[in-house]
Every structure is written in C-alpha cells, then in structure tokens.
Amino acid sequence: MKIDGTAYRTIWPAQDGWTVEIIDQTRMPHDFAVARLTNLDEAAHAIRAMLVRGAPLIGATAAYGVALAMRADPSDAALEAACARLLATRPTAVNLHWALERMRARLAPLPPAARAGAAYAEAAAVCDEDVAINRAIGEHGAALIREAARGKAPGEPVNVLTHCNAGWLATVDWGTALAPVYVAFEEGIRLHVWVDETRPRNQGASLTAWELNRHGVPHTVVVDNTGGHLMQHGMVDLCIVGTDRTTATGDVCNKIGTYLKALAAHDNGVPFYVALPSPTIDWGMADGVKDIPIEERDAREVTELTGITADGRIETIRVTPAGSPAVNYGFDVTPARLVTGLVTERGVCPAQSLIQI
Numbered sequence: 001m002k003i004d005g006t007a008y009r010t011i012w013p014a015q016d017g018w019t020v021e022i023i024d025q026t027r028m029p030h031d032f033a034v035a036r037l038t039n040l041d042e043a044a045h046a047i048r049a050m051l052v053r054g055a056p057l058i059g060a061t062a063a064y065g066v067a068l069a070m071r072a073d074p075s076d077a078a079l080e081a082a083c084a085r086l087l088a089t090r091p092t093a094v095n096l097h098w099a100l101e102r103m104r105a106r107l108a109p110l111p112p113a114a115r116a117g118a119a120y121a122e123a124a125a126v127c128d129e130d131v132a133i134n135r136a137i138g139e140h141g142a143a144l145i146r147e148a149a150r151g152k153a154p155g156e157p158v159n160v161l162t163h164c165n166a167g168w169l170a171t172v173d174w175g176t177a178l179a180p181v182y183v184a185f186e187e188g189i190r191l192h193v194w195v196d197e198t199r200p201r202n203q204g205a206s207l208t209a210w211e212l213n214r215h216g217v218p219h220t221v222v223v224d225n226t227g228g229h230l231m232q233h234g235m236v237d238l239c240i241v242g243t244d245r246t247t248a249t250g251d252v253c254n255k256i257g258t259y260l261k262a263l264a265a266h267d268n269g270v271p272f273y274v275a276l277p278s279p280t281i282d283w284g285m286a287d288g289v290k291d292i293p294i295e296e297r298d299a300r301e302v303t304e305l306t307g308i309t310a311d312g313r314i315e316t317i318r319v320t321p322a323g324s325p326a327v328n329y330g331f332d333v334t335p336a337r338l339v340t341g342l343v344t345e346r347g348v349c350p351a352q353s354l355i356q357i
C-alpha cells in the first residue's frame, strides 16, 4: 500500500537490522505513527493491546517476536517461553498458533547460535508469503466482483459490504477481504464499499475507511445495524469479510457481528463470501460454534468511546450509565451453511466442501 507515494507494509525489519517496525493502529485514523519493537515483551504487548491486529498480521508479528526473543536468548527454554508468551496474547486468530508452530519447527532443531539469524529469515518468509497469498486472494475474489459488474446497468457500481478491517492493515499487505476490492478497482471496475463501523473498537470506521480513502475507493461508513436494511433494498451485491479461524468444515469465526450480516445476506439472497489465507484454516477443528475460543475483551471497550482530538490528544468518554454492566465478546461464528464461498489463494470453493469430516 502506498502512503503519500511511499510503499509500506504493516511490519518490516528496521534499518538497524534487528528491531522491527510496525504501524501503531491504535492511533489511527488520526495519526500514522510507526512504533518500534525491540524485545519479546513489546511484541507481545503490540498484539495484546492491538497496535497490530488482524489474523495474518498477528501471526507475522508473533514470528518477529520469536526472532527478537532469540536475539536476546537463543536457548531451548527461551524458545518455549517466547512461544507460550506470544500464544497467550489473543486466543481466537489461529494464524498466531500457526506462525508460532512454524517458528518452533524451524528453530528447535538448530544449535542455539544459529537460531536468531534463522528466526529473522523465517519471519521475513512468513511476511513475504502472506503478501503473495493475499495478492492471489485478490485475483480470485476480483472475479466475483467482475461477475457482479456484468449484471449492472452502465455506470452503476458494484456494492460490496464488509465488516471490521480485513484490509491491508490486517495483513502484511493487500488484505484478505479488501484484496479483491483493490484488484477490481485497479482494473477499473466501478465499485462502492459499505463499511460497517464495527463496534466496539470501530476497526471499520477507523481502519477500513482510512485504507479505502487513501486508495481512492468509493465507500460509505454505516453503523453496524444498517446492513439488513441495505440488503432488503437491493443496495448490496455481495458481502466479503475476513476470518480469524475457519474450521475444516467451513464454519467461519470473524469479528463480532459477522454472523448477523450473514443471516441478513441469507434472508435476502445476497452472496456472502469469506476471504482467507490457508494459515487461517484450523484443520483440526470441526464445530466452530462449539470449539473456537472466543476472545472476551475489557468491557470498557463497550462502555466507553475513544478518539483523538484535533490537537492529537487521545480522549475517552463513557457512553453508558455507571451502574450498567457490559460484556465484550470479540468474535462470533457463522456456520458454513450461511457462507456462499471461501476465497483462498487457490481459488473459490463452497464453504461446506472445504472438507467433510
């Protein structure tokens, strides 16, 4: 993604050759600030506090977290402790588990002296592969948008609805759900994106809107409850969302509220697609509703709203009465029967045909 003419990824090794730089997404959309990770603690904090978020980027950051840990101490004990520490940061995105298992498998057989160098190389490979995978998802998904464009009157845009942020900022580059949008837009297909605000943390309103705006893609931010109304009135041609974990049977776990959009899409005959890289598939899991661990975050994300003032101060205000309890489930599960298709780097397949266990 280009920001003011400069090509950026969301995570990259710094010039010094050992620290790692990220974009601090907690300050967006008001501030484009680069943060530096210098040790395991900072990498774990960046994931837990959501300076970085989105399943593929969480995995990439964890891979670099292991590299930072190995630079400080390449022992067997330190490798195990780093993996355990990073795994505990966020429970739902299976990419975290995938990336840590990959790092462990690469590093454990090596003599400790060789581990730091190999860890940085492996983390870089995780990132490069993510970029290539997402570009391929973009190509396959753009075919769906192209197909929808064929049914449109001349000059009419294809209306895509998306939830949360599964764009460039959620991955190393391109995004998953937004990759098809970017590829189609570059091809010159007229399109417009409905952006769910995605309470409580507003990843749609603050991150997806920021990305699309920077890229020049026409879009409109709507509150989370608007999607059903839009679909009833023929204002959505297809939904495309990302996922944090998809079971081998095609159940899709994604940001809270995705399930409600899938129900509305089903009721209105609107195709509901999920874009995902293969590391987001949990091949060992068959029942998403029963088995996927759902992150429960601080209730204050629900009872409060945080924003940045015009002069750059982060401010938080309370929006609920002091005595009202709140609960904050981060994700929900959409059963495979409500998913029209999975868009992967290998192509598009019906969710229920991923594998029959």
Ligand SMILES: CSC[C@@H](O)[C@@H](O)C(=O)COP(=O)(O)O
Residues within 6 Å of the ligand: 053, 054, 055, 056, 093, 163, 164, 165, 166, 167, 170, 171, 175, 176, 177, 203, 241, 242, 243, 244, 254, 255, 330
């Ligand atoms: C390509 S990202 C897919 C998902 O990680 C994304 O849709 C999502 O739900 C992100 O949640 P977040 O809590 O912001 O990490």
